[in-house]
Amino acid sequence: MKNTFGNNVSVTLFGESHGEMIGAVLDGMTPGIPVDEAFIAHQMNLRRSANAMLSTARAEPDLVRIVSGVFEGKTTGTPITFLIENTNTRSGDYAAMRYIARPGHADYTAEMKYHGYQDPRGGGHFSGRITAGLVAAGAVALTALKGKGITVGTHIAACADIQDRPFGDLAADLAALNEKEFAVLDPNAEAQMKAAITAAKTEGDSVGGVLETAVTGLPAGVGEPWFDTVESVLAHILFGIPAVKGVEFGAGFALADQKGSEANDPFRASDGKIITATNNCGGILGGITNGMPLTIRCAVKPTPSIYKEQETVDFDKCENTPLVIHGRHDPAIIHRARVVVDSAVALALCDLLVTRFGTDWLMK
Amino acid sequence: MKNTFGNNVSVTLFGESHGEMIGAVLDGMTPGIPVDEAFIAHQMNLRRSANAMLSTARAEPDLVRIVSGVFEGKTTGTPITFLIENTNTRSGDYAAMRYIARPGHADYTAEMKYHGYQDPRGGGHFSGRITAGLVAAGAVALTALKGKGITVGTHIAACADIQDRPFGDLAADLAALNEKEFAVLDPNAEAQMKAAITAAKTEGDSVGGVLETAVTGLPAGVGEPWFDTVESVLAHILFGIPAVKGVEFGAGFALADQKGSEANDPFRASDGKIITATNNCGGILGGITNGMPLTIRCAVKPTPSIYKEQETVDFDKCENTPLVIHGRHDPAIIHRARVVVDSAVALALCDLLVTRFGTDWLMK
């Protein structure tokens, strides 16, 4: 379905970096969910993260205009349309770069797919800017989940080879993270990561990292195996986020080196509830939630736009050419991508929950 | 869509471990693809991998019966149905274990979803045995791809913390792997992995690993961003395979520690073609193929069925109980999972290619 994700709760993304508007349509959301414009703005600001040291975000404030699907401050159950204007575009000189494939970018692959008709300005439809629509729609999804006692939060588990501390008390950690612009749990790690980003900026280079997400409060029994498992559905939307090149659940790739006796999570009866003593499975067994927290890790590649000279091709002439990229570029996007991941996870979970429990379930 | 995967080429899986039959329906496959029963049997045998040392596979030979969609040895373009009988089931004593949640298995989550109506015998619909249908359908998909010059192959990149050598000459490596029952490139690593599996068996334990897949011959320009990117579609089906808990493309999680200047793959013009000097992106930029080989890695958790005593619960009584699992269980499934991954990748690629180029494209 190309730019639409989801079966029963779906989101459609549209727009180009330097077009008139970008945005999203969120359909199938349960009616009656409060639409909190301040929270949407908060999330948009986390994505924009205009910290001058770490980002070179556009000056534009990413105001979200909701033009359908909300009545008297609540979702109606019909499609919600989020519009964001592109007010600060500078695309005068794209023609010179029209056929130069920036390494790590979609310029060449878009040409192969769209035959030159794609909008090349600022990355066009492939710009990370398009995630703004996902964040706007995700804010409503996060509010819906919150109304059911479900919390989503993400920290920068690693950046430039510096590790954050692992999740501890999830309630406290998620609450803290969701207020932070730079979502790291350990202040020392935060300082080192920021220094590494600043250093990369100085070098004209960029860094990546790992985002780790936890979700608490999900009921057991959610997920639609074999093919719409929780892992499949979450990975599907997460791999739609431009820089994500790896997704793992629970202990993930670390399970490859474990024995079964280490990897298996022992079940426990606890106060009439069934839990597991460890959570190597990340809250998912057989593709279905087990009532424990979901844990998800996404590998985020370093920003491909760097200032160092690179080797590349002019794909019109099929000739090698050196490339120096100008303009504003972030030395890291991982601190901004974190809210995109939260949004994507929330949208996918709303879809799975409404699939499982019906279109009204997210109502309080 | 639960047990159906794919938009234009789709596969539907059905069956339970101890039911009458398991199988698959493959729909949307281009007409005219040769259906090679010997190749299907070869693939089924790779999945079954009845090596007495490493596996305790059922004695049954997994004969595939095709009852629709093939005429005069070729696909018709209508649904192809693959049936495999369950001839060697021993499920007499499942009642005693009915409410005991085996750690790492779907027993408890299935109960939460299906309310006790699920078939509990031998893991029911959650048994790895259900992948046999995927392998049968995948064999046709692999044949279709081969007809267009596209080759898929997978090696055990790691097992029990032993590493295989990386891919080298892909043409030679894939050809060799696709003949091997235990798909490792380095003979030393192979011997060590087998020894580790045997050791785990002796301990009543199990091991996991990492499967690395490469695909050569794909045209550039395939993939449907934002949400049906090559990564999204492949990860979706790969996370449907029971033991897979992580998926990464190209350098994947290793990109998190790289600088942009290391991670970006320089483009090169080479004999009138455009290639990249490195392949950290795994052949995918912006969710679209760039014409370089796809590379995919899957984390496979250790088999959850082990002979060591484990702690768990009776979820009917909500009481803790120790558990000792009897019956036949593999100390490793990674060498068998490899053909499941090849099959899943082939099915997803057929879907993306037919989406991109139309229903006839896979015809020679």
Place this chain on the structure above:
Amino acid sequence: MKNTFGNNVSVTLFGESHGEMIGAVLDGMTPGIPVDEAFIAHQMNLRRSANAMLSTARAEPDLVRIVSGVFEGKTTGTPITFLIENTNTRSGDYAAMRYIARPGHADYTAEMKYHGYQDPRGGGHFSGRITAGLVAAGAVALTALKGKGITVGTHIAACADIQDRPFGDLAADLAALNEKEFAVLDPNAEAQMKAAITAAKTEGDSVGGVLETAVTGLPAGVGEPWFDTVESVLAHILFGIPAVKGVEFGAGFALADQKGSEANDPFRASDGKIITATNNCGGILGGITNGMPLTIRCAVKPTPSIYKEQETVDFDKCENTPLVIHGRHDPAIIHRARVVVDSAVALALCDLLVTRFGTDWLMK
């Protein structure tokens, strides 16, 4: 999705008229629904309708074998596979007719789509016989609906220009129809229709008709506008039935000649419930059920296989040729199509209900 219908409850059809087996996979059905093999056989017999006067059905009894998704007599919630063997095929001489387009059949269009790879024997995948899988799956859907107080039934409203009486007391009419092999309410009309079918048979010709379906007991508020309206979803599956060339809801085409003041159904409060005084809308307003009975009418074209000589082409040579069809052919299929319509309607409604109320809703 080609041979798969439905979003949350889906059915996949497979098979060819003279292949080994035909059948269906029903996925997403709520667990715990009783699977009544006698009822399935009853429905299969209605479809087969071996009345020697009116049909020339195969001698084979269409035994349905369920090989997955049912445990201890109830649905498990996982895919249910229905298999029906083709035991009585006579396809030795199809080669002579290989390139002759039978008028009213899919021979030529299948050639255009499948390029000669389609199975041509007995109409292949386009045979009305493939509806047997739909009827088997539909029997489970009808049982599920019945458990929630929802009844589906169809009469032959017209055949060969003879009209049945309109629906009256729906509870009584539907109960009576669901026991009848030739589903007509007015005995006089029934006798005349049968006589007309017999006369057509004598002439080597065939007749069509109109099937009218009613559904009682549906809750209000079901349907997913704008595009998954009740009408859209029902019409989608009904137009999959080979002979159906028209579908209307409520007064349907008759509304075209009415004034708004006639067509509008006045609402009424009745014993604390809201009903309408008339039902010209067929129980659907804005694409959503209003709690009144659904009424649906399907135009069924006359069987295209007739014994009279016809003009046609050899599409291989692109030459005109006369055609005389031999073999067994029904002078009417409308009395057999009626149970196919019931099945299709039931499947579509299960999908809409599970979409609206969640995967467990059909449990009692």
Place this chain on the structure above:
Amino acid sequence: MKNTFGNNVSVTLFGESHGEMIGAVLDGMTPGIPVDEAFIAHQMNLRRSANAMLSTARAEPDLVRIVSGVFEGKTTGTPITFLIENTNTRSGDYAAMRYIARPGHADYTAEMKYHGYQDPRGGGHFSGRITAGLVAAGAVALTALKGKGITVGTHIAACADIQDRPFGDLAADLAALNEKEFAVLDPNAEAQMKAAITAAKTEGDSVGGVLETAVTGLPAGVGEPWFDTVESVLAHILFGIPAVKGVEFGAGFALADQKGSEANDPFRASDGKIITATNNCGGILGGITNGMPLTIRCAVKPTPSIYKEQETVDFDKCENTPLVIHGRHDPAIIHRARVVVDSAVALALCDLLVTRFGTDWLMK
């Protein structure tokens, strides 16, 4: 998928009658299709049909603003977003009518589905006004089809029991119709229909009719049986149009009274092409196009908003109440619905063609 239609070319509708904006997102359209704003405006005007005698359309001109997916006047292949502002809404007094179910409208069924959260002003999301987005997207689809030699056109075959002449020379008829605001072929019929509409207006009543559509230039071999037949896909979208209560193809319901020997269309070889002598099947056999013109007829119910007093209920109090509707209402919408039907047909055909021939096929 609720408000999204289509598999490979999809359209998503959003908006409410008195909300800020309505519109559509068109995704999957082949890149390089010219986007002719004058043609879009022409189509919008046909839908708006501000003829003072026959309609009481809003004064607003339905300006379409395209904010994504078009670059240098052509489609890019990425989502195209069409926005239309609601500039002339008068909804101050909706509260008094909040719980009054207008007969023939979705007020009550929307309440049952959306639990009071729906936007009730002017019919909200159920207003015929939402078809404006469909017409805008459909204009691009019509242009794409035209580039491949495929023409769509519709006439008012019947209105208020007055019949237009049947289609004759399709090339001439479709060309003429596509320039007409009131699409009738026979000038006498046109005058009578207009008089009947004016008479209905005088009475405070409304009329309906039948729209007949023809499509020329389609290749044979398009359609995805069993369930995505041409009939299924077209009916699915057509029944999404609010007033449509019946859809038939070719001779449709008239086939019910024909013999097989009358209904079957004889094939003919003609100048190396295969055609049929008649077209009772409406260009579709086995759900697949046969290369002859498609013919489709839609029953359009009379506008439910009438000025005559009606009986209805207050569904909050569950009490009977008389109702007199005020405000602007059309005595007929059939002449406006015709361009909605053309648009819906064009969108569905683009989806089927791109499914069949790939994402680039609509390029010239």
